Amino acid sequence: MGANGGAAAKPQPPRKSATGAKVITVTSGKGGVGKTTTTANIGVALARLDQRVVLIDADLGLRNLDIIMGLENRIVYDLVDVVEGRCKLRQAMIKHKQLPELYLIPAAQTRDKTAVSPADMIKMADQMRPEFDFILIDCPAGIERGFRNAVAPADEVLIVTNPEVSAVRDADRIIGLLEAEGKKTPHLILNRVKTEMIRKGEMLSPEDVTDILAIKLIGIVPEDENVVSSSNSGMPLAFLDGSRAGTAYRNIARRLMGENVPFMQLDDNSGFLKRIQRLFGGQTG
Amino acid sequence: MPGLFDRMFGRAPKTGSGSKAKERLQFILIHDRINLPPERLEAMKAEILQVISKYVSVDSNNVDIALQNRERTPAIVADIPFNKMIEHDDPDEDDPKPPKSPQKDAEKKPE
Ligand SMILES: Nc1ncnc2c1ncn2[C@@H]1O[C@H](COP(=O)(O)OP(=O)(O)O)[C@@H](O)[C@H]1O
Numbered sequence: 001m002g003a004n005g006g007a008a009a010k011p012q013p014p015r016k017s018a019t020g021a022k023v024i025t026v027t028s029g030k031g032g033v034g035k036t037t038t039t040a041n042i043g044v045a046l047a048r049l050d051q052r053v054v055l056i057d058a059d060l061g062l063r064n065l066d067i068i069m070g071l072e073n074r075i076v077y078d079l080v081d082v083v084e085g086r087c088k089l090r091q092a093m094i095k096h097k098q099l100p101e102l103y104l105i106p107a108a109q110t111r112d113k114t115a116v117s118p119a120d121m122i123k124m125a126d127q128m129r130p131e132f133d134f135i136l137i138d139c140p141a142g143i144e145r146g147f148r149n150a151v152a153p154a155d156e157v158l159i160v161t162n163p164e165v166s167a168v169r170d171a172d173r174i175i176g177l178l179e180a181e182g183k184k185t186p187h188l189i190l191n192r193v194k195t196e197m198i199r200k201g202e203m204l205s206p207e208d209v210t211d212i213l214a215i216k217l218i219g220i221v222p223e224d225e226n227v228v229s230s231s232n233s234g235m236p237l238a239f240l241d242g243s244r245a246g247t248a249y250r251n252i253a254r255r256l257m258g259e260n261v262p263f264m265q266l267d268d269n270s271g272f273l274k275r276i277q278r279l280f281g282g283q284t285g
Numbered sequence: 286m287p288g289l290f291d292r293m294f295g296r297a298p299k300t301g302s303g304s305k306a307k308e309r310l311q312f313i314l315i316h317d318r319i320n321l322p323p324e325r326l327e328a329m330k331a332e333i334l335q336v337i338s339k340y341v342s343v344d345s346n347n348v349d350i351a352l353q354n355r356e357r358t359p360a361i362v363a364d365i366p367f368n369k370m371i372e373h374d375d376p377d378e379d380d381p382k383p384p385k386s387p388q389k390d391a392e393k394k395p396e
C-alpha cells in the first residue's frame with residue numbers, strides 16, 4: 001500500500017487533527033552537518049510517540065532521506081511528480097511498514113531544481129495539515145531556491161549545526177535570513193558533540209555555541225558511530241532504545257510535542273546539571 | 286561569568302582550540318552580521334575620528350571604537366577621550382594641585 005495504492009480506496013478514514021499539523025523545517029546552511037539524519041530520526045521518534053508524521057525530502061537532485069529511512073525501493077512518484085500534476089499527493093506518500101503513521105514524500109533525483117516553488121510547498125503542506133500532527137521538511141544545503149522552498153511553509157525551523165567554526169558561521173547566516181523573512185526564531189540542534197574534546201577545551205561547547213548564535217537549544221546530539229551503522233541498514237537510530245544519539249533524537253521529539261524533557265547525560269562521570277535547562281526554550285523551563 | 290560547561294567539565298581556562306574557535310567566530314560573525322569587512326570598518330573608524338577632531342582635540346592613543354553584539358543585534362561602541370583643555374603654556378597650570386584638606390595642610394612641611 002501507500003506508494004502505489006492510488007487506485008485503491010484510502011486505507012483508513014483519516015483522523016482529523018484538531019489544530020492541524022505543525023510544519024517543521026530542518027536546515028543548516030552548511031552541508032553534511034546532519035539535517036537528513038536529524039529529520040529521519042525525529043520523524044521516527046515522533047511516529048513512535050503515536051504522532052502522524054510526513055517527512056518531505058526537499059533536497060531535489062540529491063535525495064537521500066529515502067535511503068536513511070530504508071524506503072528507497074518503494075519510490076514510485078516523487079515531490080516533482082506531485083507539483084507537476086503527474087500524481088496525487090497520496091500516491092507519492094510512501095508509508096513506513098513498521099510505523100504505519102509515518103510517511104515519506106521523496107525528492108526527485110534527476111529533475112530541474114526550479115521545478116518547485118515556495119508557493120507549491122505551501123500548497124502541499126496545507127493540503128496535508130488536517131490529517132497529520134507533524135510535517136518535517138529536510139532542507140538542502142545552501143541558501144538558494146531549495147532553502148526558500150523548504151522554509152516557506154514552516155511554522156518552526158530547526159537549525160542543525162556542529163561545534164565547528166564554519167558550521168556555526170553558516171548557521172548564523174541562516175538565522176539572519178530567517179529573521180529578515182520575519183520567521184519565528186528558530187531552535188538549535190547541536191550535532192556531533194564530543195564530550196571528551198569539550199572537557200579538554202578542544203571543542204566549542206553547547207554554551208559557546210548558544211552564546212554566539214543567541215538562539216535556544218532544543219537538542220544536543222553526541223557523536224555516535226551507531227548513526228553510521230543505522231544508516232547502513234536503513235533503520236534510523238530512534239527505532240531502538242539504548243543508543244545515545246537515538247535517545248537525544250527521541251528527547252527532541254518529545255520537546256517538539258511540548259514535553260519538558262531534562263537533558264540527558266552526555267557523559268557518565270559528570271553529566272548535565274539541571275541548570276543546563278536555561279539554554280533551552282520555554283517548554284523546558 | 287564562567288560558563289556552565291566550564292564548571293561542569295572543569296575545563297582548562299581558555300587555552301584550548303575551543304576558545305580560539307569561539308574568539309574567531311565572534312570576530313567573523315560581527316562582520317558577517319553588519320556585512321562590513323574589516324578594512325571598511327577601519328575606514329569608518331578613521332572617518333569618525335576625523336569628524337570629531339574637527340571640533341575637539343582627541344586623545345588618539347586611547348580611542349576605542351569596536352563592534353559589539355547585543356544578542357543578535359550589532360552595535361558600534363565608541364570610547365573617544367578628548368585631550369584636556371590647555372588654556373595657556375604655563376606648565377604649572379598643567380597639573381592641577383591636589384585638593385587641600387586642613388589635615389594635610391597641617392602635615393605639610395613648610396618649604
Ligand atoms: N551524531 C552523529 N554521529 C556520527 N555521525 C553522524 C552524526 N550525525 C550525522 N552523522 C554523519 O554525518 C554525515 C552527514 O549527515 P547527513 O544527515 O547526511 O547531513 P546533511 O543532511 O546535513 O548533509 C552522514 O555520514 C552521517 O552518518
Ligand SMILES: [Mg+2]
Pocket residue numbers: 035036037059064139
Ligand atoms: Mg541531507
